[in-house]
């Protein structure tokens with residue numbers, strides 16, 4: 001009997017220690033852990049342990065269909081987003097519901113229809129903004145031997161923020177440096193604070209958020225400028241077809257106060273910034289997983305694989321993109337790979353970068369336009385090369401693959417090269 005109890009205790013300890021070690025391994029090498037498990041699973045579903053829960057990875061067309069067909073009361077995108085962004089603390093008390101639609105999806109609809117329909121109207125001014133901002137960045141950078149030395153990722157962040165500000169908030173606010181600095185700082189604060197708060201006991205979360213966000217300074221600046229504008233719009237209830245997103249609050253919901261409306265805009269602002277500034281989407285995407293859903297009620301795939309409440313279900317996009325079943329020579333960047341076959345905005349298996357099912361990214365047409373405008377202006381005007389081809393360009397945290405701020409790209413004006 002004693003032997004059985006000892007053996008059982010040993011197994012239990014071994015299991016929890018091994019699980020913890022594998023969970024920690026996920027923190028520092030998430031993408032390679034997922035890739036290795038994906039290759040071993042041969043397109044079947046598999047689990048990856050993380051320090052807080054397990055991620056059930058689904059990659060076949062059928063299993064992705066099964067999980068996207070599950071009701072939001074069972075698998076929730078917003079509950080997953082709440083877990084990693086911690087909006088209650090990082091977005092200053094802005095409480096998200098676990099299920100989308102509980103308080104309306106006005107802004108998602110606005111992005112999907114209003115913003116996409118108005119893209120042709122926005123394109124000339126967006127193109128001009130990208131051109132001017134790019135020239136400004138390059139002219140202010142260190143210059144030697146005919147080359148401007150630019151830290152690529154910080155520059156892309158500033159460029160995307162400036163350009164998005166025009167569409168989200170109008171040209172006047174986009175010219176206001178205090179506002180655009182806050183608009184740049186805010187997503188970074190949310191990302192870092194959200195991550196640290198996940199590992200902090202709940203009773204310390206507000207204090208930690210306060211310290212990291214320097215008293216929610218960037219968010220307060222956004223509220224300071226946006227509050228009066230939103231208030232004026234709410235009062236007049238004027239709907240400007242060619243106006244900014246601020247006009248798109250649902251008409252019928254009395255709970256949409258100024259603070260709530262600004263909070264909602266600021267949350268969408270977060271979605272619009274952080275992925276656009278990353279680089280090539282297939283070969284060097286910014287995340288090894290997509291389509292996150294938190295399990296709210298027990299969930300089972302038809303093959304019997306079972307996920308418990310608290311776990312996440314995700315799609316291992318990077319592993320799919322590096323799978324030769326789907327892409328020839330998958331690790332090679334081939335600029336003509338998709339020409340004439342697929343469009344960047346397509347959201348069909350195996351192209352899962354925009355997510356899956358009913359939550360597919362509503363900002364993808366806008367994102368695609370901005371990415372192409374930036375690429376167009378760079379390719380047309382400059383020859384680019386890495387300052388140090390051997391230096392590491394990314395660091396990894398959980399499933400994220402984050403470009404390093406230290407990566408320097410040299411820009412040479414094509415006109416000067418003759």
Ligand code: HEM
Nearest residue numbers: 271272275276291292353354355356359360361362363367
């Ligand atoms: C390259 C850039 C972008 C990528 C890769 C991307 C990707 C995604 C993904 C994977 C999701 C979750 C879908 C799911 O889980 O099934 C999502 C949702 C969302 N995205 Fe994007 N996105 C990008 C740019 C944007 C932009 C520019 C905006 C706004 C203008 C935006 C607004 C949103 C919103 C509001 C949601 C939530 C949708 C909902 O609740 O139904 N995204 N995006």
